[in-house]
Amino acid sequence: MSKRIGLLTSGGDCAGLNAIIRAVVRRAEGYGWQVVGIREGTAGLLDRPVRAEEMSSGIFDGTILRMGGTILGTTNKNDPFAYPDGAGGTIDRSDDVVAGYRELKLDALIGIGGDGSMGILRKLAKKGGWNFVGIPKTIDNDVGSTEISIGHASAVNVAVNALDHLQPTAASHNRVMVLEVMGRDAGHIALSSGIAGGADVILIPEIPYRIEAVARHIERVRQGGRNFALVVVAEAVLTESGEPVRQRHASGGTSYGGIGHYIGDRIAATTESEVRVTVLGHVQRGGMPVSRDRLMASVFGVHAVDLIAQGSFDRMVAWQHRQAVDVPLEQAIEHFKAVEPDGALVRTARGLGISFGDG
Incomplete structure (x- = not known):
């Protein structure tokens, strides 16, 4: 029929x-x-x-x-x-x-x-x-x-490309580069792109951080002989006082945006490093x-x-498990999938010496 x-x-x-x-x-x-x-x-x-x-x-x-x-x-x-x-x-x-x-x-x-x-x-x-x-x-x-x-894989690819472009200019000018990426309330984009893009620090909402720990890690990177560092920050990361950073639009609504600049300012003040911040925003949504x-x-x-x-x-x-299946719709929308703090990708990042600002 x-x-x-x-x-x-x-x-x-x-x-x-x-x-x-x-x-x-x-x-x-x-x-x-x-x-x-x-x-x-x-x-x-x-x-x-x-x-x-x-x-x-x-x-x-x-x-x-x-x-x-x-x-x-x-x-x-x-x-x-x-x-x-x-x-x-x-x-x-x-x-x-x-x-x-x-x-x-x-x-x-x-x-x-x-x-x-x-x-x-x-x-x-x-x-x-x-x-x-x-x-x-x-x-x-x-x-x-x-x-x-x-859509996730393409967004991660955009962020990795951004890190690929930021690394040479960071090395040329002895800078710390902070990249703010999207992800709403989950840190999947930051985590995956940070690993694939060679980040030194990844900050995600699922793992609390301290700027002092971030600063210590950047200093260890410098003591190891490298003159630059790459930091990836998910947009939903909170300030040290536990507040989200949001932007208000002319329509009256708000959205995440600005935590990268907050983190950049705090790193600059704590380490006396020259810091530059890039916010990818909707670049991650568009494109091929x-x-x-x-x-x-x-x-x-x-x-x-x-x-x-x-x-x-x-x-x-x-x-x-490497195959297409179908699940009850109610089950899917009721279970928000955040980054698992002890999951495989977090363990991989830690094994590579990447800091989450918590140590």
Whole structure:
């Protein structure tokens, strides 16, 4: 029986989303099904007429795998259950989203998002009686029950490239280079890029630090004969007094940003080193996806469509033990995956002589 499958991307963008879209459309066509791409996540379902279009593999030439961002657009604001009313309050517009889904006459929906987006989509699916399958994507790699989320590998690659560029100028000028990376409340990007990029210090929110310990390690590096040091800081690292560093936007919202400059100032004051700070920001989200993200995006997209064919819903595609599996969606979004302070990568970093500022 022919089916109409809805497809949307939600939350922050990342590299690899278009590869998922391509995989879903191609696999669905193999079943003889139609895919309907929904514009800008749930925002497209709120508009009237609904902003959506039928998709076919004919629109995908060889460039789609290489494209960053998402051709469907996305949104990471305005929860339909608490939608801004324009007067400083909120209203529940979830019924409007459910009506938009029904207007498209869909048999199932595939949602590509992080834990927050998938939590909202699951709630909408329960309310509307949708057949829903989730695909994890986030540069933070903090979605539970999966070892891999789409976008993380590309974000790490951007950070490693930044360290590769910072190292020669650090050595040329006898400087300490501080690199602030994204990751929301988890330190996965900082940890992986710090190891791969040859950092001397990695600061992550999961391991408390002391500036004195960071300074001592930098001094040991200098005493060892090296005239520079590289420090990677995750954006969610707190100040020494335990406060997050956040930026306020003109819209009234806030986001992490600025801890790199705080750490840089403290290192300069404590070690009398010449310090420079680089904040990567959204550079980590854009750009061409690396091969790992393209590969896993293809695996996840195909598996999601196969779940619909099996009649298996309220599930999330995941990667465990070198194979694609699916897990209960509720389980995945309820278990935030932070860095394990005694995990393999932390032990590896310590074995390489990298400091976490705690010793």
